[in-house]
Amino acid sequence: MRVLSKPPISGRASLSWPRDTKESAFDESWSFNDNNFWLSVFEMYRENIQIKKSEIAVRNLQKIFSATFKISGVKGFQAMSLRDLSLESGISMGGLYSYIGSKNDLASMIEGGLRHHIDLVTNNLVEEGLKPLDSLKAVIFGALYMMERLSPWYYFCFMELKGLPRDKQEKALEIELRFERFVIDSLKRGEQTHMFKCENPDLLASQITAQLQQWHLKPWKFKLKKISLPQYADYCYQSLLNGLDRSSV
Amino acid sequence: MRVLSKPPISGRASLSWPRDTKESAFDESWSFNDNNFWLSVFEMYRENIQIKKSEIAVRNLQKIFSATFKISGVKGFQAMSLRDLSLESGISMGGLYSYIGSKNDLASMIEGGLRHHIDLVTNNLVEEGLKPLDSLKAVIFGALYMMERLSPWYYFCFMELKGLPRDKQEKALEIELRFERFVIDSLKRGEQTHMFKCENPDLLASQITAQLQQWHLKPWKFKLKKISLPQYADYCYQSLLNGLDRSSV
DNA sequence: GTCTATAGAGCGATAGAC
DNA sequence: GTCTATCGCTCTATAGAC
Numbered sequence: 001m002r003v004l005s006k007p008p009i010s011g012r013a014s015l016s017w018p019r020d021t022k023e024s025a026f027d028e029s030w031s032f033n034d035n036n037f038w039l040s041v042f043e044m045y046r047e048n049i050q051i052k053k054s055e056i057a058v059r060n061l062q063k064i065f066s067a068t069f070k071i072s073g074v075k076g077f078q079a080m081s082l083r084d085l086s087l088e089s090g091i092s093m094g095g096l097y098s099y100i101g102s103k104n105d106l107a108s109m110i111e112g113g114l115r116h117h118i119d120l121v122t123n124n125l126v127e128e129g130l131k132p133l134d135s136l137k138a139v140i141f142g143a144l145y146m147m148e149r150l151s152p153w154y155y156f157c158f159m160e161l162k163g164l165p166r167d168k169q170e171k172a173l174e175i176e177l178r179f180e181r182f183v184i185d186s187l188k189r190g191e192q193t194h195m196f197k198c199e200n201p202d203l204l205a206s207q208i209t210a211q212l213q214q215w216h217l218k219p220w221k222f223k224l225k226k227i228s229l230p231q232y233a234d235y236c237y238q239s240l241l242n243g244l245d246r247s248s249v
Numbered sequence: 250m251r252v253l254s255k256p257p258i259s260g261r262a263s264l265s266w267p268r269d270t271k272e273s274a275f276d277e278s279w280s281f282n283d284n285n286f287w288l289s290v291f292e293m294y295r296e297n298i299q300i301k302k303s304e305i306a307v308r309n310l311q312k313i314f315s316a317t318f319k320i321s322g323v324k325g326f327q328a329m330s331l332r333d334l335s336l337e338s339g340i341s342m343g344g345l346y347s348y349i350g351s352k353n354d355l356a357s358m359i360e361g362g363l364r365h366h367i368d369l370v371t372n373n374l375v376e377e378g379l380k381p382l383d384s385l386k387a388v389i390f391g392a393l394y395m396m397e398r399l400s401p402w403y404y405f406c407f408m409e410l411k412g413l414p415r416d417k418q419e420k421a422l423e424i425e426l427r428f429e430r431f432v433i434d435s436l437k438r439g440e441q442t443h444m445f446k447c448e449n450p451d452l453l454a455s456q457i458t459a460q461l462q463q464w465h466l467k468p469w470k471f472k473l474k475k476i477s478l479p480q481y482a483d484y485c486y487q488s489l490l491n492g493l494d495r496s497s498v
Numbered sequence: 499g500t501c502t503a504t505a506g507a508g509c510g511a512t513a514g515a516c
Numbered sequence: 517g518t519c520t521a522t523c524g525c526t527c528t529a530t531a532g533a534c
Contacts, residue, residue, distance in 0.1 A: 051503070076411045078327030082524060092505045094526080103524065159408070162325045202474050203484050206467075210459045218455075225451050235452045242491040331514065343516075352514065 015124045017138040023229065026145040030121055038062050041113050050098040057099070063089040064099055065113075068106060069152035077107060077160045107160055111168050114153040118175055121146065132190035137237050139182060140208065144233045147216045154216040180205045190244075197245040204243040211236050265377060266387040272478065275394040279370055287311045290362050299347040306348070312338045313348055314362075317355060318401035326356060326409045356409055360417050363402040367424055370395065381439035386486050388431060389457065393482045396465045403465040429454045439493075446494040453492040460485050 018025035027033065042049070042058045051057040067089035071080040082103060086093045100106045121142075127135060147154050157172055164172065183205040187198045198204060215222065215232060222232065267274035276282065291298070291307045300306040316338035320329045331352060335342045349355045370391075376384060396403050406421055413421065432454040436447045447453060464471070464481060471481065 053502080056503075074411065076325075076327055078325055079412065081522080083522090086506095093524095094506070094528095095504055097525070098503075159411075162323065162408075163328065200484065203476065203481075206463065206470060206474075207456075207460055207488060210463050211456055214455065214459050221455060225455075227452065232452075235449065239456060239492065243488065330512080332512090342514090346516070 015121065016126045016128055017130070017142065021137070021141045021230070021233065023145060023148070026142065027149075032149055037117075040117075041065075044113060044116055045109060048101060060089075060091055060095070061099060063091060064096065064106070065110065066152075068110070069156060072156060072160065073152065077156070077163055104163070104165075107156075107163055108165060108168055110153060110160075111157050111164055111172055114150060114157055115171060115175060117150065118146065122178075132186045132193070132195060133241075136183065136186050136240060139179075139186075140212065140237050140240065141233045143179065143212050144215055144229060144236070147212065148229050151216045151219065154213075158213070158217065176209060180209055183208055187244075194248075195246075197248065198243065199245070204240065207243065208236060208240055211239060266374065266379070266391065270386070270390045270479070270482065272394060272397070275391065276398075281398055286366075289366070290314070293362060293365055294358060297350060309338075309340055309344070310348060312340060313345065313355070314359065315401075317359070318405060321405060321409065322401065326405070326412055353412070353414075356405075356412055357414060357417055359402060360406050360413055360421055363399060363406055364420060364424060366399065366402075367395065371427075381435045381442070381444060382490075385432065385435050385489060388428075388435075389461065389486050389489065390482045392428065392461050393464055393478060393485070396461065397478050400465045400468070407462070407466065425458060429458055432457060436493075443497075444495075446497065447492065448494070453489065456492065457485060457489055460488060 015030055018029040038058050038061060039054070042054060042061055049057055049061075051060070064085070067085055068077070068080070071084050071088055082093060082096060086096060089096070091099075100109065125142075127138075130138060161169055161172055184201045187201040187204065190196050191198055191201075215229070227235075265278060267278040287307050287310060288303070291303060291310055294310075298306055298310075300309070313334070316334055317326070317329070320333050320337055331342055331345060335345060338345075340348075349358065374391075376387075379387060410418055410421055433450045436450040436453065439445050440447055440450075464478070476484075
């Protein structure tokens with residue numbers, strides 16, 4: 001059974017939930033590494049990019065996006081001038097425009113890149129007949145590891161949402177709603193099979209969503225309190241269990 | 250015992266936690282209404298405002314701030330031009346500058362106004378010898394009602410934090426940390442007096458903070474799911490209880 | 499020589515400020 | 517309404533790879 005309803009993207013093998021919940025297991029199962037990640041970003045926008053040589057393009061794309069994350073993380077995307085970006089990325093103003101169509105386009109590319117990747121992972125993800133609680137655990141750990149790997153992307157899309165075109169805004173919000181719907185469905189499925197009781201699946205789901213988002217919204221807090229990602233993932237899952245009544249089973 | 254360590258602001262009677270947790274009880278106890286709220290904002294910045302007649306100044310301040318919230322809620326503060334603001338508020342560009350020193354000043358005024366009000370409420374708040382759980386309940390309900398009343402202020406300070414001067418940024422974050430510290434302290438106090446056990450007060454506190462913030466960060470979600478403020482406050486408190494082990498008492 | 503990538507001065511528009 | 521700084525963006529000359 002697929003996690004979500006959309007058909008899998010062809011030409012890509014189905015992924016499965018990692019058997020354990022270690023970070024490295026996720027990287028392996030989802031074949032995530034810096035090289036093929038940035039390459040896939042380039043391929044996504046290939047026809048809009050004027051540079052042909054993929055090594056050069058990939059390298060510069062990475063520079064541009066990383067510089068954008070850095071600057072807009074400090075002063076915000078709107079306050080970032082393309083001269084700032086040129087300086088930080090080491091790419092001339094003219095050069096920038098062989099990668100992006102416009103400044104707004106750059107923001108859209110970031111949103112699109114993140115959503116594309118999330119879609120890839122969630123659409124091709126195959127649940128191996130997991131029980132509701134295991135499924136929820138997998139989705140919590142999975143979401144957190146995605147956020148860890150793509151932290152600046154998530155943060156950017158959250159904070160700069162308003163600067164995006166309306167349709168992009170809606171699609172970005174849809175990701176959150178889709179995640180919540182999956183959690184709610186799992187909760188209801190668990191209730192129907194009498195594994196636990198859950199008084200308010202809607203509120204519990206949005207609680208979990210809020211907790212997960214903290215990981216990219218307030219990384220300083222976790223550094224301050226010296227909480228590691230696996231620790232936090234465990235806590236979030238525990239927090240979900242605390243919201244359930246499992247006394248009758 | 251005072252909730253927080255800072256001395257009370259003189260010339261203002263001490264507030265106390267409302268006996269019940271209805272919205273109107275908070276308004277009454279904290280004497281919150283639109284008129285005296287905006288008046289207090291004006292008085293806070295009186296010496297920086299060139300308009301002397303308080304009725305006029307209060308009315309225009311309200312127009313300016315409300316228009317700022319409206320526009321920056323849609324396109325962000327950085328993307329809002331003073332011409333936008335002039336149009337929306339109905340105050341000429343020259344007129345704006347008799348209330349604000351600069352555009353950045355306006356953002357600082359908003360942050361300062363919110364913090365001033367939070368300080369007023371929390372500093373003057375007198376706990377009536379509440380037990381840890383009652384104290385936590387009061388602080389959860391109180392925080393949510395503050396957010397409800399000053400929703401655009403909270404939202405603005407969260408989303409536009411990066412645009413503020415560094416010292417303002419730090420002070421704004423301090424509010425969150427201060428709140429969390431209060432929750433943590435109450436949790437530890439409850440544990441020391443053997444009222445409950447709490448494995449990880451730090452994480453539970455930040456979970457509650459995250460949940461509360463949702464109320465101003467994602468109001469659309471609660472409208473969509475038709476959750477009222479009292480319902481949500483109840484849920485947040487319940488969620489806190491779920492994070493405690495009360496079996497041994 | 500040819501094709502691709504880059505540099506950076508320059509343009510018009512619009513911002514904040516008074 | 518006016519001033520000035522700076523914005524997003526373009527255009528062309530040039531450098532370098534093969």
